[in-house]
Amino acid sequence: MFYIGCHLSAAKGYLAMGKEAVRLGANVFQFFTRNPRGGSVKALDLEDIEKYNAFHAEHRFGTLLAHAPYTMNPCAAKEDLRTFARNTMKEDLARLELLPDVMFNFHPGSHVKQGVEIGIPLIADALNDILSAGGKTLVLLETMAGKGSEVGRSFEELRAILDRVEQKERMGVCLDTCHVYDGGYDIIGDLDGVLQVFDDIIGLDRLKAIHLNDSKNPIGSHKDRHEKIGEGTLGLAGIANIINHPKLCHLPFYLETPNEAAGYAKEISLLKSLREEK
Template sequence: MLKIGSHVSFSDKGLLTATNEANTYGSSTFMIYTGAPQNTRRKPIESLYIPEGQEAMAAAGIGEIVVHAPYIINLGSYKEDTFELAVNFLQEEIRRTNAIGVKNIVLHPGAYTEKDPEYGIARIAEGLNEVLEGTKETDVNIALETMAGKGSEIGRSFEELAAIIEKVRDNHRLTVCMDTCHIHDAGYDIVGDLDGVLRQFDEIVGLDRIAVVHLNDSKNPAGAAKDRHAPVGSGWLGYEALNNVASHELLSGRPFILETPWIGKKAGAERPMYEAEIALLRGDVDARFGGEFLEDVERLHHFFQKQDIHPRSFILNTWELLKSDAKAKKADPREPLERLYDLAIENRVLSPEYSEEAVNQRLTVYLAGKEWLVKV
């Protein structure tokens, strides 16, 4: 079965809280931060409910999970205090990851800020050498994440990741987290030539390095270097491309993690579409939600077809409009899912008793296309 889950919270009762949330989405894996990703405040390891969480994981059939390192770590910095903080804090995060029983911690490699890419690559490698040397007592791998290319971040190309790995002495503990939104935004054509992209990665870095896959759609066209995630099917990648990634034999067995944004019109009512996205990509929507759910999706297809709305063209045309026309943004800044939601509600396509989350779940599956529904 596809090993798929999402980023979940790690608050309150630590691993137990995270496991319980992941279970509500039907996850078979998940990703956590061991504390707030924007600061260094951390609870003691003893208060993370690790045994209780591991017991809950076993009961839910959840095996391998992933930790993500905090965003504030920048091994590419030329500033000594920032660099030292990054090294020391990452070492501590690795020890916490090891205590939880997790094999891979995902890391944004770093940014060179006022220097240049060559400096950034060398500086990141220098930091990784220190970090790995100081955490030999663990068997935790550092999964360098493929980046979108915004600003001065390193990891926007496979060559940059390979250059870092080559400069690290103990690089058998370096793996890679491949992010679909990021490599799309960096200019790799995973929509039209996924096999070619994977072949290129294998030649430059090695597919055996891939330990984690972040499965995200993108709000921007290929090469935009923006890094703005979208729910599955509601961006430039689309359901078919993401499903191709999730089902590709060369990526089989890795944990696939959704980092798709929460959506919702009502303040405080935003919810992730993780449950629908996971069921959709796993191919068990019927088992998860039931026949009435699929009938509602069929109803959405019938309605939007009468409005001459096709899922993919509508999504891409909306993003093009928002990207290129400032007047359109001001007049109607709504993103694709929100526009579809309004149309469905205004025309009473679905039961008025459905919550906003329930409507958006059905829209998420609708975006997979009529072809998907026929296969069910």
């Protein structure tokens, strides 16, 4: 099964997102858990969740991806920001327990000139506190492009976080194609080699999702600027290789390209046409 979808607005609720996904030709989707540039969150609509869960089963959707807000920084220099991050993730994970099949993805954070040797333990400490509350939802660290003081710019940094998390069975990684390419990993010229490095450092069993994006920038630029599929430096042939790779093709793919609904529908159709039968 080729699980492909895009990022949808959660403003109208889960059922509306599910129906929009079907209209666009998708069988998975991603959404922000709350205001991505702030922290406000809608009140839970239990009736909407119940209707979505039935819709999910009827349409055989793959695993959804809930994305944390960009304002969440568990390794911030200021304690109040770290507390906000912990509380936000705890609340989001508790709410996600009501959905049948979902993972929670977040940017590991920015150490804000403290250094990764400070940032990594802060992230892991936060995760140990958050996961102690229990639950079934898998938490994913996202690969980052390495702009500014981002943590997670290398597979080694992600591994260092994972090594410090006590409940390792609750942890995974989301690989963003734009981010890793901008971060210096040549997924176009040497995808096999990059995946081998990932396996050696983190383990491919930890790779649970793919953010499928082209990039506006050359490899190693550390700029994190997404582009539409086939219109950037990764190119259509490179992206086709990614979605068909035997070590990746079983994973869910989520588009985060600069598109509106019509553009996403076009990209989903294009990617389906590039997908090889296994």
